[in-house]
Amino acid sequence: MRRVTLPEIGTFEAWRDQARALLAAGIRPEDLLWQRGEGDADLFAAPLPPLTGGDITVPRGFVDLARQVVWHSDPERFARLYALLWALKSDRKLLEDRGDARVARLNRLAKEVGRDRHKMTAFVRFREIGDPGANRRRFAAWFEPSHYILEPTAPFFVKRFGDMDWSIFTPDLSAHFLGGDLSLAPPAPRPDLPDDAAEDLWRTYFRNIFNPARVKLKAMQAEMPKKYWRNMPETALIPEMVASAHARAREMAEAAPSLAPKRAEAITERLRSDQAMARPDDTGQSLKTQLAACRRCPLWENASQAVPGEGPADAALMIVGEQPGDHEDLTGRPFVGPAGQLFDRVAERAGLTRSSAYVTNAVKHFKFQPRGKRRIHQAPNRGEVSHCRWWLDMERETVRPKLILAMGATALESLTGNRRDLLKRRGGIETLADGTPIFVTVHPSYLLRLPDAERTMAEAQFESDLREAMAYLDSL
Structure with a gap:
């Protein structure tokens, strides 16, 4: 067993040089006993003979890890680092294995050192000990860290307080910055530091942020x-x-004031003005005209136009789909593309007259991805659905339907806030916060994506959904 004694000042550099030489000499981790400072000599460990460093390369991540871990108070930290260094000879990617117990332990030690250094930079409190009239004022502080962090943390105070002389005393070491030069020294007894004017400043600051x-x-x-x-x-x-x-x-x-400040009144008035502009007014301005100016989400930038709903303003049934497709975007009308045409055919067989219903979408602009000359449909995300809910709410308020037919997950999310388990909820009746019932079914585009062998049965089930919805509406 060989004993490796590291100095209390310059510990990292000393460990790095010794580890490099030991690794080059092929000395195994279990044959070494590491210690910082002279301390008590081990009776069974002999001093290490002089060694020359070797040409050793290690991953950069290991060097960064060691720069933190050497300052930990764990007495086994040097041995743990050298054992990992020895293992890296045969497995250069070992540091990337977060499941390795050796790597995990050293990473935990490094985080504890980093946390302790952060506490030191935050909680050191200097007191003035020099002559206030001197060219450079002098301060001192006492701090009790959990680890040996004064040496790596002292440069922070040099940068922060470079225009004054100061000393930081800890139970392990002392740091002195005098005349622009930083030095480290052995520990000194805790000094009797006087109170100064900064004490009251700290108290005032803390009382005001509490x-x-x-x-x-x-x-x-x-x-x-x-x-x-x-x-x-x-x-x-x-x-x-x-x-x-x-x-x-x-x-x-x-x-606290019972009345809002004057600036709040101005903000509230502006909001009322914006809301008034977004609703149909007494002059007959149509929802379509206002929707054309919608900029609530970025979808308007690439779409040809906004596509409002259409149908009787007093329709008993409102049909809500997902969003306009390519055909709807070009014509400005909902459900005129392939999915809409399929819906019309099935609805006719189910006895649902489209002209008597108000047909719209949860999202009013076409979201797509260009692919050559084609525009490929993209499903709207949660934010886009949320922004466009404003317009769907306006349509619901205007039409006041007795029943809403929600077709697809996007329509379900816009109406209920929850798009999960569409197929389990299919065919069911759910009630919105205002009491309006909704009938849940799939979107016609879902049928178009099915293989031909499955589409016939799926269309029949969709037709059955529409019949049930009409029967429920007749019962209201």
């Missing part, structure tokens, strides 16, 4: 663990602020 209506102690302690509280001036306020949170929240609610 929201008494949203007190969540567990969430707060997850982000600001209690181990850091004694070194942060603002945390002394927490017990009193938590105790008075309920009363303060009630006072805030009672002091």
